[in-house]
Amino acid sequence: MQNYINKRVFYILTRTDELGGMTENIYKLLINNLTDSVFILQGGQIIFANHAAIESWGFTEEELLSPDFDFMTLIHPDYRDHVREKMGQRPAQRDVCFSNIRMVRRSGEVRRVTFKSIPITNEGMPAIAVIIADLTKQKVAEESYHRSEEQLHELIDTFVDAVISVDTRMKIVRWNKGAERLFGYREDEILGESLMKIVPQKYRDLKRKGFIHFNRTGSGPVIGKTLELEGLKKDGTPVPVELSVSMSEAGGEYIATAIVRDISDRKAIEAEIKSAQTLIDSISNFAGIADRDGRLTFVNKRALEILDFTPEEVIGKFFWECQWFTSSEEIKRIVRSSIEASLSGRTQHSEISVFTKRGDRISIYFTTTPIYDDDENVVGVALEGVDITKLKEVEELYRTIINAGSAAKEGFALVQDIDGIEAKHVFVNDYYAELTGYTKEELYAMSGLDIIHPAIKDEVVDRYRRKMAGEDLPPYNEFEWVRKDGGVRSVGLSSAVATYQGKPAFLYYFRDITEEKKVQAVLDNYRLHLEELVFERTQELEEAYERLKRGERLATIGELAGTFAHEIRNPLGAIKNSVYYLDMVLASRSEKIDKHLFLMQQEISRIDKLISDLLYFSKVKTPIKEKLIIEDVINSAIEKVNIPPEVNVVIKRHHPIGTQFCADYHQLERVFLNLLTNAADAIEDGGTIEIRIRDEEEVAIMVSDTGCGIKKEVQDKIFEPLYTTKVHGVGLGLSICRQIVEAHGGKIEVESCEGAGTTFIMRFPRVI
Known part of the structure; x- marks a missing residue:
């Protein structure tokens, strides 16, 4: 970079014939933007110094351009004669004279520089341009480079993976701590040794051929690629590794550097996954996996056999777009919603229908479960389906029997804690829907607890949870329901805990006892009515007596307050006028008098308000x-x-x-x-x-x-x-x-x- 800058300076200062059209301002702008110090001397005096020269040597521009300033002040005493000799030369050609010298800043600091003097012409008169490049920064940069090299080696040693560099003779020239851990060799016993010490026998011929080509061209079939193969540990044990190779050049020689990673754990996991897939393929249920987008990445063989589809027909597709759902948009919506919920971290359950390629309908109890990685991030969804077709047939028969109870005005319901809803309706008969005012479709989306009257809901919820937990509670209870139209009905309910589809369920029979409760309420009302009348009349008499006593007391207080207020207001008026008069006549008064006058006025106003309150209180x-x-x-x-x-x-x-x-x-x-x-x-x-x-x-x-x-x-x-x-x-x-x-x-x-x-x-x- 420094050489580039000096060449640019040289070009600007020596090719004045090509820059003839350049204005003086543009010329100075170019020189002032250089990082090297530039001086122009004419007749031994500095007539120009760029910004770098002013900043580098500690003198102001006025000081440098002063006729009294000697340029040799900047030159170290040991080099002044040499510089005078060089600057005094006037060759016919514009050859540039070079000297490596030391110069002195105004502060006395000595800097090592490259010094160049160039004969030029300024306004038709001979002049000398001096270009000074500070070598101090270059030296610092070199030291920084060496430090960076050391830090790079230290950093490479911190890598978990092995980092190994090999020259064209297959000699190991770099071996980090990760390589020591992986292969068992220390750096001092492996550097300079052949790469073949860590290569199994079956790969050695291939390696030798590759290095012959690498020695000639610096390239090879493995350069820039990632491979999986085996390495050889010090104790002779083979180890599966992943290898990435890159090429560099140092001192005219090619160097191959490999980052080597132990993949023993990954291989073990892959083996476990393969075993798991074999196990999943052998189960009778539907099983599959969807990725973050909802696309199928795996379906077990049993599912494909039952539904009569091939892997090519379903793998890679959105699960809800697979052909086994094509007959129902509603089922597609349910399946997609379940997968999206599991991608958000929730397990979902639902009952759906799927169709084989032949058109046969199968009822499935469908479950979606989030799949997490080691960082607890959801990376996919596990899909499971259980064939409940036979169970649904039995259930339909049972429903028919239960619905027969509707004719006898007996209600029946079955609820379960499913789909994130506590006590969700799973089945209700016709009379249940009639009594609540909801349709069956509405009830199947609701909790049985939603229709409980708010006044007793907490109590009923507590009883439900205790009974579902196995506590022995009375089977019969009476409470209020709230119909869809807001009407309240009283019901007598008999309940029991059962099992439905392998999960705890709560079933109950009930009858409407609203009219019975009304008759009982009328009887209770007659009994209490007389007591209430006596209580109300007694309370009214007590309140009237209290008002009478308070009225007499207020009248007495009011009479005294009125008399008291009139007796005070007259003298208070005189005091108020006197204070006002003093405030008028005492124009020249002390701060203390002024303070006391203000205090008197304030207190008079307070007393006056008090009198007003007394008078107001005394009047009717x-x-x-x-x-x-x-x-x-x-x-x-x-x-x-x-x-x-x-x-x-x-x-x-x-x-x-x-x-x-x-x-x-x-x-x-x-x-x-x-x-x-x-x-x-x-x-x-x-x-x-x-x-x-x-x-x-x-x-x-x-x-x-x-x-x-x-x-x-x-x-x-x-x-x-x-x-x-x-x-x-x-x-x-x-x-x-x-x-x-x-x-x-x-x-x-x-x-x-x-x-x-x-x-x-x-x-x-x-x-x-």
Whole structure:
């Protein structure tokens, strides 16, 4: 590469007659893109230095082109006279003078270089071009090459396979650790020995002929190919190997290198596979293998004999496209679906029909099973089919007998855990389908547990699993079914565990006892009705008495609260005006005075709100109802409450156009003001207030927060007047909320978990 660059420099600098049309900028661009240092000297002064020269020797361009800079500064003192002599020569021809010298960087670092000076002409005046190639990098590259060679040898030694190199005389010149393990020879006892030491006698003549041709041409019949043959171990034991040979050239001599792999295990596996195929061919069932694409790669002889097909007619085809399925698209779909499921890692079972080449129908219990490699990847599907034609005939006779029970209104069903479905229907009689409202086809795709009423399904599933596991449980049970149309029927069921097609099955007889249950329910209802009436009347009396006591208590508190509020509001007004006056006249005041004035104004506002609450609580308020949109009331309250920016407020509505409502706008707004203020106070370091509106038989409004929650022991007290858990406040906000909600005919409740937030739930009748 370095020689190429120097030739290019030489061409550019000496063929100026051919570059006459080149602009100065293009000329400089070419020189500046060279990796060698290029200087042009005229009259002993540097008039040009390319980028490589500036970067390599540590001087700036201004320093190098300065009239005071001596080019000989770059030359090692031991070589300066020699360089002056060479550069002073002016031969008639443009011969280039070469010298291997040392040069010095500005930092004092000494570098070994190849130095070339070329006589040229610059603007009609003689000049000298100096080209300097740094040999330091070349030396580093050579050392790197030698290191790479050593690393290559070390890497080859790590190969599991044997790596063996042989020259044209059949002498072994490379022998890695893998070769030592395979053949038993150490490197020091085999290098230089003949290749024939590891070649069995039966291959030696062939090997010698091949090497004669290889010695002449560097090629041979085994070069670039992979072969299976035998090698010979040190102890004389033959070993089956796989051999790949390549050719290289070193020092004018051909070298053959072989990668040799021990295939003893593979041969043993192939022998096992052959034995397995022989065994599979001898079994009476259908057996086959499909690859990842679903194409048949193997079918046992028994299957081909039964179906009267040849291997050529089926091997390599998609299994579901084989001729034995041509009469039914539905069966093709089932078979393809089963194979695809097994390619995804699932074993599938199904009953299908196949046809011989003569047209005879055979019923098959068909199973597909995933085949995995050592890395647990699915690489194919094992196919198995059992002839159940005779069994199906017996089964059909049994079905006929069972269906006769339908006339007597007796239901029958057989279920199994198959096809990934627990308790899947395998057989049902006509009355079973009539009672459930499903067709038989629909039932055969369903589990018998699907029609159990959700309220008792877990219990029935548990009982089914215990009985299938062999536990001795009572054979008769009563429970509810849900028909296809949603109707519920009560049934009395007798069950037993049996075996069907070699697998556990669950069979049961039943009868409809819905009408019997209804009669019993009426009798039970008469018995309980009197007790319920007594309980309801007692509860109503207790609630009325509680409301009376609470009303008397609230009236007393309200009267005291009104008197107290009026007595405070007048002096508070005077204090408020005085603070306002001080704020006006004290224009030049200290920061401390300003702080205290602000604090007084803040506390006056708090007291004023407290007085408003007391006055509101003391009055008897009748809602002034009007039609409104409840979301408008909520949004108005949100705008008036000082909610911190780190608290997010979310409204989730039932109707996108808003919930219409008939109520007192201002009273409801006050409820939301109190609830939103409490929610914001309960949230620290950010959180969410969520308001949900549900408009169904009643209007329900939920106000939730992610705050600190309310202790369980105080939740029954929070709606009582003058009860509070806050440092500031007298405990009237929630009492006012309950007063307003109940005045609208509604109820307010609280749900809270300490540390996990609080939800207030208001429920109003749809028309109030």
